[in-house]
Amino acid sequence: MKSFSLAKPSLLILAILAASACSNEQNIQAVDRVEEAAAIARVQGLEARAEQLKNDMPAATEVSAGVATGSTAGAKPTIQMPDESTIPDDEYGAAVRRGLQIANHTYKELPDNVGNQLNCTSCHLANGSEAFAAPWQNMPSIYPIYRTRAGRINTIQERINGCFERSMNGTALDLGSDDMNAMVSYMAWLSKDMPYGVSPEGRGFVKVDKSLEPDTVNGEKLFAEKCSVCHGVDGEGQYNDDGTYVFPAVAGDKSFNDGAGMARTYTAASFIKGKMPFGQGNTLTDQEAVDIAGYFTHLPRPVKANKDKDWPNGDAPKDVRR
Ligand code: HEC
Numbered sequence: 479m480k481s482f483s484l485a486k487p488s489l490l491i492l493a494i495l496a497a498s499a500c501s502n503e504q505n506i507q508a509v510d511r512v513e514e515a516a517a518i519a520r521v522q523g524l525e526a527r528a529e530q531l532k533n534d535m536p537a538a539t540e541v542s543a544g545v546a547t548g549s550t551a552g553a554k555p556t557i558q559m560p561d562e563s564t565i566p567d568d569e570y571g572a573a574v575r576r577g578l579q580i581a582n583h584t585y586k587e588l589p590d591n592v593g594n595q596l597n598c599t600s601c602h603l604a605n606g607s608e609a610f611a612a613p614w615q616n617m618p619s620i621y622p623i624y625r626t627r628a629g630r631i632n633t634i635q636e637r638i639n640g641c642f643e644r645s646m647n648g649t650a651l652d653l654g655s656d657d658m659n660a661m662v663s664y665m666a667w668l669s670k671d672m673p674y675g676v677s678p679e680g681r682g683f684v685k686v687d688k689s690l691e692p693d694t695v696n697g698e699k700l701f702a703e704k705c706s707v708c709h710g711v712d713g714e715g716q717y718n719d720d721g722t723y724v725f726p727a728v729a730g731d732k733s734f735n736d737g738a739g740m741a742r743t744y745t746a747a748s749f750i751k752g753k754m755p756f757g758q759g760n761t762l763t764d765q766e767a768v769d770i771a772g773y774f775t776h777l778p779r780p781v782k783a784n785k786d787k788d789w790p791n792g793d794a795p796k797d798v799r800r
């Protein structure tokens with residue numbers, strides 16, 4: 479099972495790499511091959527697929543360790559948000575629109591499930607469609623995947639709820655609720671021009687060197703210089719009268735909790751290296767990003783209950799909060 483499941487995708491990937499070096503017409507074929515490779519991986523079971531997807535995974539990935547099977551990076555589809563006029567005028571389209579509304583106005587739309595003052599798009603920038611800001615294209619065809627934090631396979635609905643309980647410091651949506659369906663519908667529509675099951679360009683965040691140690695004294699100084707003008711001196715954010723933010727909180731009770739991915743030094747460093755200061759992504763060095771992240775992630779913030787149940791197999795990364 480094992481050797482069989484690895485051999486075939488590797489050959490296909492070689493074919494993809496060869497094809498993608500050629501002309502336009504062959505590029506169209508290369509995309510077909512990506513679909514083919516993904517389809518084979520799927521029928522061979524989730525373990526083989528997780529291994530293959532691992533090669534496309536970003537710095538802060540949470541997929542289980544696996545054997546490298548080659549890279550599909552050369553064939554990675556570029557991502558963009560489809561034109562909103564292509565949202566159909568039917569029940570599916572209504573769910574897509576609701577999902578888009580929730581993504582951008584999560585705090586206002588779902589007060590029972592959101593315990594801070596953030597929106598999904600506070601981190602999943604540009605409607606969840608921006609490369610290196612953990613874009614959502616193809617999430618409904620990439621999940622379910624095995625995640626080491628949970629120690630089990632997670633569906634896309636469970637992954638979304640992970641961000642509700644941590645990034646939003648809130649509570650899970652009912653898995654079968656209309657609003658959960660709307661979020662998944664929106665992600666499916668975002669993916670409509672993508673080959674099935676393939677990681678989007680810029681999945682997750684840019685990489686930073688995780689061997690760097692944070693200097694939080696320098697981080698505090700840099701935060702004051704480069705971040706506090708928008709996010710506030712203590713990272714508390716800035717607000718309109720109705721409680722929606724002008725600039726979101728990166729610390730304090732209106733921010734994500736200490737069980738969130740963004741509360742981990744190297745995950746936060748990856749995000750801010752690629753995307754912050756807002757509009758000036760990729761201007762910080764790795765060391766500066768790690769220093770700033772080590773500082774602001776450890777400012778006071780909501781505490782996630784039952785964090786000790788995360789990473790049940792004892793394989794927690796070094797920046798996980800306990
Ligand atoms: C405070 C920042 C933050 C907010 C707010 C947030 N997320 Fe996330 N989200 C993350 C981080 C960090 C990851 C992990 C990225 C990685 O693995 O590199 C993530 C991952 C995800 C993924 C999986 C991405 C992948 O490539 O596997 C999905 C889906 C997702 N979030 C959905 C949501 C939804 C829906 C909301 C709103 C209810 C939300 N997130 C709010 C930070 C956030």
Ligand code: HEC
Pocket residue numbers: 596599600601603604701704705706707708709724725726727728733734740746750754755756770774
């Ligand atoms: C010019 C204003 C501005 C500056 C300067 C800025 N940010 Fe942001 N930041 C934003 C905006 C705006 C968003 C949310 C985007 C949205 O809602 O569409 C954001 C989002 C974030 C988020 C994810 C959401 C949250 O609240 O947790 C983090 C973390 C973050 N910024 C950290 C930083 C850090 C660290 C710096 C300094 C290196 C920085 N930002 C500098 C405007 C800024």
